Amino acid sequence: MTTLNNKVTAMNKLAEIETWLPANQFSRVHRSYIVNLAQVQAVEKGQVYLKNEKIIPIGRQYKEHFMASLQRLTINGRQ
Template sequence: TLFRLKNMEAALPSEQFMRVHRSYIVNLRAIRSYVRGRIFLSDTEYVPIGENYKEAFQNYIDRHFKNL
């Protein structure tokens, strides 16, 4: 596709979607778990968390799931 991921990221609602890797944007509501730099969307499907995105993702987790 000619539509750049950066443009797609800007068009998606930021409260529901987050860029977690230079090649991936995830629907935050679809996340089932995360372990060791991987976001699991199901038991077998996962997306890696890129080095440049780890801090932002961890901040999101800390803000939204600090009571768990």
């Protein structure tokens, strides 16, 4: 696995990588994306706006879990 410009390139399945990351800091938002919850600036119209100005789509099957993870982070005063 390598990192370049804040992107991770890996030959592993995203589901496997997801298990390596702390669940209270990262959340799957799409079949192709996992985001660092601390980098979320806004959520609007099915998209995640990150602090680095990237826009990531939210997959329907991941939305409920992602929103709950984001809410837990906000309630715990970390964002």
